[in-house]
Amino acid sequence: MNKSFTPATLLEIYRKGRLINLIDERFRGLLRSGRLAAVYYSPRGQEILAAAMGVHLQQTDYLVTTYRGIHDQLAKGIPLRPLFAEYYAKATGACKGKGGPMHITHPETGVMVTTGIVGSGLPIANGLAWASQLKKDGRVTLVTFGDGASNIGAFHEALNMASLWKLPVIFLCQNNLYGESSKYAKCTAVDNVAERAAGYNMPGVTVNGNDPEAMWRASGEAVARARAGEGPTLLEAKTFRFMGHYFGDPGAYIPKEEYDAHLARDPMPIARAAVLSSGAATEAELAAYDDEVNAKIDDALQFAADSPFPDVSEIDIDVYGAAA
Amino acid sequence: MSAVIDTAAKPEVITFTEAFSRALHDAMEMDPAVITLGEDIGDEEGGGIFKVTKGLSTKFGTDRVKTTPISEQAIVGAAIGASLAGMRPIAEIMLMNFITVPMDQIVNHAAKLRFMSGGQTHVPITIRTRTGAGAGTGGQHSDMLEAWFAHVAGMKVVVPSTPADAYGLLLGCIFDNDPCLFIEDQLTRTQTGPVPVKGEIIKLGKAHIAREGTDVSVIGYGRPVRDAMVLAEKLAAEGISVEVVDLRTVSPLDTETVLKSVAKTGRAVVIHEAPRSFGCGAEIAARIQESLYSELKAPVLRVASRDVTVPFSRVLEAAYLYQASGIEAAIRQTLEKRAAR
Ligand SMILES: Cc1ncc(C[n+]2csc(CCOP(=O)(O)OP(=O)(O)O)c2C)c(N)n1
Numbered sequence: 001m002n003k004s005f006t007p008a009t010l011l012e013i014y015r016k017g018r019l020i021n022l023i024d025e026r027f028r029g030l031l032r033s034g035r036l037a038a039v040y041y042s043p044r045g046q047e048i049l050a051a052a053m054g055v056h057l058q059q060t061d062y063l064v065t066t067y068r069g070i071h072d073q074l075a076k077g078i079p080l081r082p083l084f085a086e087y088y089a090k091a092t093g094a095c096k097g098k099g100g101p102m103h104i105t106h107p108e109t110g111v112m113v114t115t116g117i118v119g120s121g122l123p124i125a126n127g128l129a130w131a132s133q134l135k136k137d138g139r140v141t142l143v144t145f146g147d148g149a150s151n152i153g154a155f156h157e158a159l160n161m162a163s164l165w166k167l168p169v170i171f172l173c174q175n176n177l178y179g180e181s182s183k184y185a186k187c188t189a190v191d192n193v194a195e196r197a198a199g200y201n202m203p204g205v206t207v208n209g210n211d212p213e214a215m216w217r218a219s220g221e222a223v224a225r226a227r228a229g230e231g232p233t234l235l236e237a238k239t240f241r242f243m244g245h246y247f248g249d250p251g252a253y254i255p256k257e258e259y260d261a262h263l264a265r266d267p268m269p270i271a272r273a274a275v276l277s278s279g280a281a282t283e284a285e286l287a288a289y290d291d292e293v294n295a296k297i298d299d300a301l302q303f304a305a306d307s308p309f310p311d312v313s314e315i316d317i318d319v320y321g322a323a324a
Numbered sequence: 325m326s327a328v329i330d331t332a333a334k335p336e337v338i339t340f341t342e343a344f345s346r347a348l349h350d351a352m353e354m355d356p357a358v359i360t361l362g363e364d365i366g367d368e369e370g371g372g373i374f375k376v377t378k379g380l381s382t383k384f385g386t387d388r389v390k391t392t393p394i395s396e397q398a399i400v401g402a403a404i405g406a407s408l409a410g411m412r413p414i415a416e417i418m419l420m421n422f423i424t425v426p427m428d429q430i431v432n433h434a435a436k437l438r439f440m441s442g443g444q445t446h447v448p449i450t451i452r453t454r455t456g457a458g459a460g461t462g463g464q465h466s467d468m469l470e471a472w473f474a475h476v477a478g479m480k481v482v483v484p485s486t487p488a489d490a491y492g493l494l495l496g497c498i499f500d501n502d503p504c505l506f507i508e509d510q511l512t513r514t515q516t517g518p519v520p521v522k523g524e525i526i527k528l529g530k531a532h533i534a535r536e537g538t539d540v541s542v543i544g545y546g547r548p549v550r551d552a553m554v555l556a557e558k559l560a561a562e563g564i565s566v567e568v569v570d571l572r573t574v575s576p577l578d579t580e581t582v583l584k585s586v587a588k589t590g591r592a593v594v595i596h597e598a599p600r601s602f603g604c605g606a607e608i609a610a611r612i613q614e615s616l617y618s619e620l621k622a623p624v625l626r627v628a629s630r631d632v633t634v635p636f637s638r639v640l641e642a643a644y645l646y647q648a649s650g651i652e653a654a655i656r657q658t659l660e661k662r663a664a665r
């Protein structure tokens with residue numbers, strides 16, 4: 001792992017984050033206007049942490065994520081057309097319209113499972129990592145989950161097993177300080193989720209997930225550790241979600257002062273300013289990048305809109321496969 | 325089963341436990357993608373509390389045969405994850421009542437990932453588990469919960485009734501491309517039967533006519549089928565011809581074979597060990613009457629265990645459990661009844 005955090009790396013992270021940011025903005029606009037009808041859990045505010053982790057991963061590495069997972073999927077490299085078409089419930093969607101936003105799968109880019117069951121991805125990630133360990137294929141598995149998920153039993157079972165078996169897995173807890181409408185501190189008995197790593201004899205690292213360099217360093221170490229066969233890491237990225245739990249959540253449970261304080265530290269404008277001051281890109285270049293991304297979004301939205309809905313005969317397909 | 329028995333020589337037989345064990349050994353030998361995990365299963369731990377996995381870790385190594393912590397969610401989850409990456413994991417859940425712990429992994433993930441991914445991924449795992457009342461193991465170590473899983477699309481549920489079937493069906497599960505629940509009966513584990521042919525897989529989803537007959541079809545799976553076979557022999561002496569349909573795979577149900585049998589006999593008795601209400605028997609009975617109403621000579625009857633918690637006392641446990649005498653009574657009852665036309 002390259003230890004120096006270069007302007008080029010910062011730019012790469014910003015660009016990944018900006019892709020997420022622009023898509024999220026577009027989706028929320030479409031949802032507001034009723035042109036998109038889907039369950040949606042906005043990642044607004046969590047773009048940089050996903051991007052800073054994403055730059056360390058290979059296409060062949062595995063990702064297990066959650067309903068709030070579009071940032072993770074995009075950072076992993078999922079192409080826009082099948083992703084958008086799945087949100088649009090179309091036959092051309094990644095899952096032929098049968099999974100939906102909460103169950104995005106795209107094995108080509110390593111997006112293996114997206115689950116709507118809190119905490120349930122961790123045990124599955126262990127299995128993917130176990131397979132890599134057996135095959136010695138050098139892949140790592142990233143599993144992401146929220147702060148709330150760290151309180152479910154599967155978390156405990158999975159971390160203990162991963163540590164015992166020295167699995168090549170990274171447990172990324174995205175601590176956005178809320179689980180639905182409940183505050184972190186009301187539900188979690190430790191100040192930092194990563195403190196729990198001590199109970200599993202694995203490294204536990206708490207980092208400001210909104211700081212590109214800090215997140216990049218911590219992610220790089222966790223990925224390198226996993227890849228070297230040294231075992232799992234519990235990495236806790238502190239962050240905040242600006243759009244509430246689900247699209248349409250009024251967020252009345254978040255005190256205004258708290259919200260405003262986080263908004264003042266919104267990672268996207270801060271990362272943009274850092275890119276500009278680092279000299280990695282000019283205003284004009286960033287604007288051109290936005291145009292490029294927006295064109296891709298336009299294309300994928302058009303593709304999704306133009307695609308047919310699944311044929312009703314699909315209902316009986318993929319229930320069972322052909323026997324081996 | 326089509327083993328030729330030489331009456332001069334002592335027929336070679338194996339127990340259920342040996343059959344399960346042989347299937348695991350042979351599957352691991354046949355395909356390096358077959359791996360297994362569960363509590364106490366390694367040889368250092370004695371090869372599992374029922375010894376089914378004995379010898380596996382010594383022969384195939386502790387990378388492919390993993391003793392786990394007491395973590396049923398992590399066990400099933402790890403099996404699912406490894407299967408997504410091309411392995412054929414076998415997860416042992418020591419006893420069926422413990423399967424209540426990893427229900428999320430089974431119902432929300434194993435069963436659904438193929439469908440929800442639009443066929444991009446699938447979950448070729450086998451969950452082996454053991455259960456059965458009659459051994460005095462009480463309320464939390466005896467339940468037959470197969471109906472829960474049969475109710476979930478995407479799951480396959482398999483219950484063998486002979487050692488040879490146990491072998492072939494376990495191989496069938498391991499090499500099937502969908503998540504399979506394989507249920508081993510703890511009461512009959514030392515009972516014997518003819519030896520299976522090495523490497524011979526019994527394909528899932530197909531019922532087996534265990535005995536041909538013309539008067540009444542007795543339809544079931546697992547232990548009660550063994551009772552039905554004994555009864556059929558006894559009733560034959562009275563001139564009652566019982567056809568025994570061994571489902572082998574409970575779900576997906578081989579409706580075609582069931583209907584063909586009942587169309588022939590006109591009478592059906594559905595049997596299972598699990599409690600009667602909302603059990604698999606209700607589904608089978610419903611399918612029969614939906615298709616064969618006008619051909620039935622008697623109402624379809626069910627014989628099952630009582631709708632109570634499995635009790636500890638042998639006296640009460642026997643009162644809970646379905647009885648062979650109950651199957652016999654039901655057979656006789658169908659023969660007396662005339663369907664109202
Ligand atoms: C097992 C389970 N319990 C409850 C829910 C309902 N639920 C969905 S998201 C959520 C909050 C999870 O919070 P967290 O893990 O912090 O993730 P975040 O949404 O903040 O990203 C809850 C309770 C669920 N989906 N699964």
Ligand SMILES: [Mg+2]
Nearest residue numbers: 146147178179
């Ligand atoms: Mg949260």
